[in-house]
Amino acid sequence: MQIPSSLKILRIDLMDSDKVLTLAKRRGFLWPSSEIYGGIAGFYDYGPLGSTMKRNIEDIWRRYYVLGEGFAEISSTMISPEEVFVASGHVKEFLDFLVECTKCGEVFRADHMVRDFEPNADALSAGELAAIIDRENVVCLRCKGTLSSPKPFNLMFELGIGAGLKGGRKGYLRPETAQGIFTNFGLLYRHFREKMPFGVVQIGRGFRNEISPRQGVIRLRELNMAEAELFIKSEDDSWPKYQELSGEKLTLVPNEGEMVSISLGEAVEKGIIKKQVLGYFVALTQKFLVDVGVDPEKLRFRQHLKDEMAHYAADCWDAEAKTSFGWVELVGVADRTCYDLQGHIDHSKQDLRAFERYEEATEVEKKKVIVKPEVLGPKFKKDAGKIKMALEGMNPEDLAGKDSVTVNVDGKNFEVEKDCFVLDTVKEKISGERYVPNVIEPSYGIDRIFYTVLEHAYHEEDDYVTLRLDSRIAPISVGVFPLMAKSELIDKAKPIDDKLRSKGIMTYYDESGSIGRRYARMDEVGTPFCITVDYDTLKDDGVTIRDRDTKEQARVKITEILEVLGRLLEGKVALVDLAI
């Protein structure tokens, strides 16, 4: 039977993901969570090698953001009270209204069902959606059955915090780490000694009650994320380190127009990427991803479509990697504007603004309404306070020359005579201005990056599997073997192993089975180098260092191992150059 070529490719690709996931399970990278109880969709445990490799990826990420960009790392709670997510918009926006067919049970998104009648369907309330469905007689797309009323489905996990008959205070598991940074903005602003711009990062878990988790770790309900929030002055799109990356070649898929392959500098000049600072972090993201092992040939940046944007974002570029699951979003670089901070200002009544000092303070003369409390008080008694506030908020020009003025407080009108206040001109010193900072957010999905790195590192030749992981990512750096399990060789090999570990190099000591089998074990988990003590070692104090990818060997004196390995692991020298 003839199989269409497109299907053939699909089949082969699917087999690839199976192979990678099977290897990941067998060798302790990824394990389905709670497997002895049947497992649970959307949850994965990181095994011993996986935990280490994940940490290695996170450490390199820290190198970029904390050391490289000077961002500060915090670790905020995973549980927050409801108010946080009301302010962030997640309670209202992080949900879909679903309608169910009362006849066949098919479930649809309510806003999709009324899209033809209402251009702004996703902004409607349950009641409004129900009204349109009723009015337009919208029925099930599949069987024409009657639809249920719209029911909200929020993707956040809800919690009751503490005891109490009502189940305690309502809270949620965070769907993103970002809110912990925004709620701490005031303290962070102080930490940075009120100097703008500044950045804050957080590596941690987020939780989303996905309707249909699938594809291994690509869509999880408990996920690992690394997020950076860069606070900048509103409208200021420059970035001091921009020039350093402006030559970086990017593959861009803008939401209008064709896919292009151009430098960051050109992309910003041509207006494909609107802001320098956003572009900088797109390019930085590319450097990071390629650094940890994402194949640059399988990497692109795609701009979100207008209707695809999250509720808080004005612009967003996703880093997408080609995997056997198709193009997978690894990172989102979003312009969140001042949405989040403004939301928290509105809901918490706290001042979460930054202050920018002018180079020179200016003095302005200003007319002001100055209330005489000793006159106003006795006249209006308990209403006096509110009337005072209202008066002071009025435009002095409107009060000039009038005998009395009508003030509306809480729906009641009060006639206030001119003896209650005076109009005066005061000098005011203005030394700067306050503004709500804008936020640029690069948000990394660690689990997806982890998987992509595994898949892009996976090599198979004649059923022999090698993970070509970067030496800084590989969970084990060096295998240490005696050629045979003989005491004279073991006595030489063990101290080498101890020495390397004491210097912080992750090793794996192995004396069982044939030497080839031991190399194969290490190749399969991506260990870049293996050291073997052989019978010649007893005579010349030399050992062989073997390279995972080329299988070449070099002979090195035991006393020089540490120095040589240091250079090899940092990628500063290739083993072939040491070979003798």
Add this chain to the structure above:
RNA sequence: GCGGCUGUGAUCUAGUCUGGUUAGGAUUGAAGCUUCCCAAGCUUCCUGCCCGGGUUCAAAUCCCGGUGGCCGCACCA
């Protein structure tokens, strides 16, 4: 969440249709032998029918429910 397919040691798989020995094999793993540099060979060993009900004298096998996986639809702020 709906529908289809599916679940046998860590991995791959035979057996399931047609119920009936101690569930067979391979890989991996462990212990050992072998001067052993690329999954060599030999010996020995560990580990399994997704879970729960039901039918039956008897269930890996048939039925029902749950659950995991894959695929399609929907979803993916």
